[in-house]
Amino acid sequence: MNDTVANKEAKTPAKRVGAAVWYLLLPLLILAVWEFVCHTGIFQSYTMPAPEAVIRAAVDGIRDGSLAKHIGASFLRVLEGFLIAAVCALALGVVTGLSKKAECFFELVIQILKPIPPIAWIPLAILWFGIGEPSKLFIIYLGAFFPILLNTVSGIHNLDGKYLELARVYEVDKLRLVTKIILPGALPEILTGIRVGLGNAWVCVVAAEMIAATRGIGYMLSNGRSLSRPDQVILGMLLIGIVGKIMDDILKFISKKIVKWA
């Protein structure tokens, strides 16, 4: 949101700097308050480390390569689970979006499974797949699947009836109706679903890794807790947020490039 405001107002260099300052003001304020509070000695450093401790943890992590290892491991898991989910959800979404019969067939199961949070599946996933890689992929898969599925279906259903009427008037065949009218029309909503799905997948990977893993950001968190290293825990949390935002920004950028007409 903020960066679009910054873009719009970016006319003169002075305004651009002003917008950037405004954009960064709140994070800097939070940092200042954090720093101040830590130096007053209200908290013990083993419960609430100062910002510089977190920065030190980051520098150490970069130096010994453990940070890259953890981020890379989580990212790869997300990518894998997300891609499988995206393919399945798109396929099922297109079928249920286009066919009333298919929708009726799948609807009840989808409606009941949808409200179950992916995290609630963790116990069952461990029973089924053990504590290895497959159970984590399964949780990520569930996190990404439903947003993509539901947005695909609703994108297809929300297509302006005017275009369907147009297709009738010109006797557009089924194949072209789907590929040239329905799918492009649903594309903006499908892309929103993909963005939400990827965000969910990222949330799920951390949850899955906190249960049982030897690498990944979720592991970083649970490991930091067992070692009483709050600096490592906070660093991990910040990384989750930062990587999540970057991924969303990239998808937002791609969506804008694809959906030029909106």
Add this chain to the structure above:
Amino acid sequence: MTHTAVSLRGVSKQFDDLSVLSDISLEVPEGEFLSVIGVSGCGKSTLLRIIGGLEQQTAGEVLVDGVAVKKPTRNTGFVFQDHRLLPWLTVEANIKLGLDKKTPNQDEIVQQNLELVGLQEFLGSYPRQLSGGMAQRVAIARALANRPKILLLDEPFGALDAMTRIHMQQALREIWEKEKITMILITHDIEEAVYLGERVVVLSSRPGHIKKIVDIPHVCHVIRTGTEFSETRDKIYREFFRDENVALDYNI
């Protein structure tokens, strides 16, 4: 004897309890330009949609080229009030979407029809790059590309500004003179109806039925500023506003 392009026999349309059209009978000879005029809500668009096969009449018979209309076909071109171009397709792809997949020489057809509406340079443009008038021209080109026997126009210029509208009316008139396609135009603009139509059908308000059919003298299609034009226009005007020649009373 000229061939009949469209023939309506006792056509009525009912939406639940609401009677929209009542007992419309009309013959449109091949190659005629017919205007249909009426106040909003009189069912004139419904009439056009029935001829186009987008809706079914409750009673009566609708024949296009001697065949009862059951569903829309490419032989009947339809131009909507909005241009209805797909925003994600280029002008070229939009026109091609309206063609039968098996049609040969599609590139040539697109080119010819864009030339007809004067937009040959906009082949690769997207709808958002066109003005409202240009987009509507593309919509007309798309309708003509199928070489339809009749062209149905549902208030096609209603959303355009006054100047553009006059240009579009002239362009449509030229196309009609060149292509000699039967055209039925729905409008609520009396001048438009008179300028374009060889005959003007005046519909009464709900339920719509034919109140009057006015033959338009040829000169009205050439000069839209002359006395003949204004007299014809006034004649139709009085069909709608008979008692309101006197200054209006304002009750405050």
